[in-house]
Amino acid sequence: MLRLKVFGHALKSNITQNPNTKRGLPLLPDGRCRAFCTAGSEQQQQQEEGASSPVDPFLQPPPKGLTYGRLTGFGRNALKTDLIHFFDGCNLTVEDIKVEYNRTFVPLGMLLQFPSRSAFDTATRLVFRRGRLYRLDKVDRGQWDIVTPYDGKVLLFQGIPRQAFPEDVERFLSGCRYDGSDLQLLMRPGFPDPIRLALVRFPTQLDAMNALRMKNRGFCINSPITARILQ
Structure with missing residues (x-):
């Protein structure tokens, strides 16, 4: 009996003096009590896994910043203002729209710069509800950067005679x-003969519109000329 009392006193003294114990339970290095039961260990493991697991991307808010899209299926004569009215509520301006042309300057698509991902999602819903012939695809910033903006200040003249010189086009204008420093004469493949084109840049959109009214269906060296504004 005396030995049991001595042993119990020594055990109690050891627990009291040990800094790595708390209420008789051993402590982990970070100060938490080690759980001996299976239920406590499983609960602790679930809490640690929940803290380290990534958030479900579907529950995250949409990312902020500019988002780009490419619209196809519109008519050849569609204007930027037509798209702004179509995408009402998406906060688009004429500076947020670029027209993509091929080598003969036939429009292939329009690049749209949306102020946010939510605005792009709104535009996608509008296309689904209003314009079944349209198609809006998400693109990256690189596709937006490579498209040249003409902003309604450039006229495309078609039907320029093959033998015409820049001086002949200047007399026509x-x-x-x-x-005058930004006048370009281009040759494009055509049937049966190649097509001669002229690109002329004007200081303002108003100057371009005035030239369109004055020179469309005019004549350069007895050849009929058609003019079209590039957006």
């Missing part, structure tokens, strides 16, 4: 206010 007499009376118009344009940038």
Whole structure:
């Protein structure tokens, strides 16, 4: 009996003096009590796994920042203002729209710059409800950057004679206010003969519209010329 009392006193003294014990339970290095029961261990493991597991992406809010899309299926004569009215509520401006042309300047699609991902999602729903012929796809910033904006300040003249010189085109444009240093004569494949084109940049959209009214269906060296504004 005396030995049992001595042993119990020594055990109690050891627990009291040991800094790594709390209420008789051993402590982990971070100060938490070690759980001996299976239920406590499983609960602790679930809490640790829940803290380290990633958040479900479907529950995250939509990312902020600019989002880009490519719209196809619109008519050849569609204007930027037509798209702004179509995508009402998406906060688009004319500066947020670029027209993508092929080598003969036939429009292939329109690149749209939305102020946020939520605005792009709204546009997608509008396409589904209003314009079944349209198609809106998400694209990256690189596709937006490579498209040249003309902003309604460039006229495309078609039907330029193959033998015409830049001086002949300048005489054809007499009376118009344009940038003579940015006049380009281009040759594109056509049937049965190649097509001669001229690109002329004007200081403002108003100057381009005035030149369109004055020179569309005019003549350059007895050849009929058609003019079209590039957006």
